[in-house]
Amino acid sequence: MRFFVGISIWFVSLAMAVPFFTKWWWMPDPITELGREIDQAFMWTLIGTGVIFILAQAALGYAAWKFGRRSDERAMDMHGNNKLEMTWTGAAAVIFVSLTFAGLSAWAEVRFIDHRADDPTPDRVVIEVTGQQFVWNMRYAGADNKFGPVDFLQSDDAGGNPVGVDRGHPDGADDIMVPEMRVPVNKEVELTLKSKDVLHNFFVPELRIKLDTVPGLIGKLRFTPDTVGKYEIVCSELCGLGHYKMRSFLHVVSEEDYDAWLKEQAEFL
């Protein structure tokens, strides 16, 4: 029995750990510097916890195997060892807390966004993202680089104005509404996240970032994609029966393609 207990603990924990080290099922490649930083934090954590995982499971399996009853010998008289306890605990504390601090700079970069005007500038693309059951609405400021006022109560899904942009307002007349997101490569993008109805969550795995869209609040995310491609935006907060199909795309394209696309969209207005 002791043999089985020991071996099965080793086997089961090894089986669970192996795919993490062989990367059989893995994250898609990140497309931002920040994403690579976050992966770095992940790797450090994987190594730190991996070592503790192996040590703890191996020791547990070994103890079960080694100290199973074989003879009539008594168990050892041993009720604690403060030095060992402190060493193990101290080591765990140092590893856990330093992991946190190591990763926090990336968090600050994503989320510590000082208040700025919402309108875009020549070196910053600003997109307003509004979640609604079960679609994503992206709004661009248009040629004037100014977002018009919106009022959800004036929204009209069928009429192509899902967030209720005031088309009569000079700033709002040229605002572009699209269901998919398109951004130029190597340029800073700032997202203004909103929701029309319930909680949703804007998540692009390749960006490594997500944030809830909260009705009544405005969320901010910032990223600079450096790889051209088409990536999926998936809703990651339960939003109702169509949650599983609330999906859109992020297209990262060259600057020229982006400008051409913007012009093309302006013509539809």
Next chain:
Amino acid sequence: MTEVELSPEVSEYTEVHRHPEPKTFISKWIFSVDHKVIGIQYLLLAVVAAFVGMGLSLLVRLRLVWPEKSFAILGDLFPVGAPDGVMTPEFYLAMLTMHGTIMVFMVLTTAPQGGFGNYFLPIQIGAADMAFPTLNMLSFWTTFVSFSFLMAAFFVEGGAPMAGWTGYPPLSAVPEAAVQGIGQDLWIVSIAFFCIASLLAALNFIVTTLDMRAKGLTMMRLPLTVWTWFVTAILGLLAFGVLLAAGVLLLMDRNLGTSFFVPGGLVVSDKAIDHSGGSPILWQHLFWFFGHPEVYIAILPGMGVTSHLLATFARKQVYGYKAMVYAVAAIGILGFVVWGHHMFVSGMSPYSAFVFSVLTMCIGVPSAIKTFNWIGTLWGGRIRFTSPMLYSIGFVSLFVSGGLSGIFLGQPTIDLYFHDTYFVVAHFHLIMGVAAIFGMFAGVAFWFPKMFGRWMDESLGKIHFWCTFVGVYAIFGPMHYLGMLPHPRRYAEFTGVDYLQTGGAGDLHYFITVAAMFTITVQFLFLFNFVKSIFAGKPCTEANPWEATTLEWTIPSPPPHDNFGGKVPHVYRGSYDFSLPGAKRDFAMQCNKDEAVYGGAAAGD
């Protein structure tokens, strides 16, 4: 009144007043004020709830792998949710919501505390009953009312709620958003009743532990089981009140036109919603202020049972008893200041994430102490691999596996990727789901002979352990990999997302569903063993069949009405005096002061 024969191990005792036995069937078995009967009532409620919850998880797994498949029986049972037997996405979400709610409240909170705690806390401290027996009866029956309300939600128009067990508004608060009837209201009422029941129970446990210990049973001589029930009760007292308030507010938002959690200006399916001034994030703060301590409410008693059993079956003192007590207390305190780690990406202030993250990592420290001491307890022991011991060893392994993934999720940076993916599902199922349930299996197998005076079948128990241990790893291990892809949770199917069509998500889901079907089947083995042994198990006539040390093993199995028959044993030593050097026997019961037999001074003082 029949005379109760205490074990000859009891050196001295105090005579106390005896209570007459209840005469009628109703006062004995239904509205009983006997903590043992109430404990068994809680356990039976938990067993029923566990099988219902497990059935729901099976439906969830089936829908994920075969979204189009028709299950005739479902079509008959739920003509709306599963027309022609094909589960709709909203039916999937309802099953998932009910699975989570039933498991967290009706299983993980009732069995370890209400079940084992009720039954054994008074006996382990040498009391005839809880401090407030009638209050105890009320707690159970309020819990039962709560459970009935929850079950009723299945059968009302619109079906069970689908906002998840966390019930985040506005989805849960605005009926139009979830296209639902009163299922969500019943869910809230059920939870409110549950909170009241848990508050009553918590008071009872705390007062009993503080006031009713036998002579000589100091706090630092308490069994670790009692310590964990005691700390769990304190957590319950402080946490459930907050959830109760939040639930009442949510119910008012739904029915009385208040706006605590719903802001103004919402438009749901082209219809303006008449609310203004609320905040969805307020609910999340209130919910998780309860929700995080709740995790420890579920797992602490399992930790206590594990510590208790590892010592008993390794024939060794608990390694670092004091450190274990402090670790339990530390986990209890820290458990109240980390709720924000559930909300890193909720839109709350990103600055507070720093604090919540560091505090969360600090919980890793007492958890590391516990793990180290469990292994230390085994080390150098003379392990008896009984089925309760196997479950306890399994608990340690699952606790390590489920705990370490928390180190990823506790960092806001990494949570940006993993939040609301299957990685989270894997994490909390391993630790608060199956680890806690292994604690219950251990408790059932260990105390069964005491509770029923019969043995469970040991071979069936071992088969059940092996299949379940491998089974749960096969279910929840691969969910981590789904999280890597990353597979968002609470998706009724994964056909809507392109990257889930490739990358092996389908294979992993298939594997998990097969593993779940296997593991669920095996649980009927446990149920069979449990029920059969109550009526036809091998009789256990000894008072102390496991050669254990604590007070419940000084009285007959099953225990008489007021436990010690008015003769409360005195306690002379700590709870885990195993293998004392120079002693003639490898265990010394707490009530035995015979230094000549056991050698040296009592440990654990």
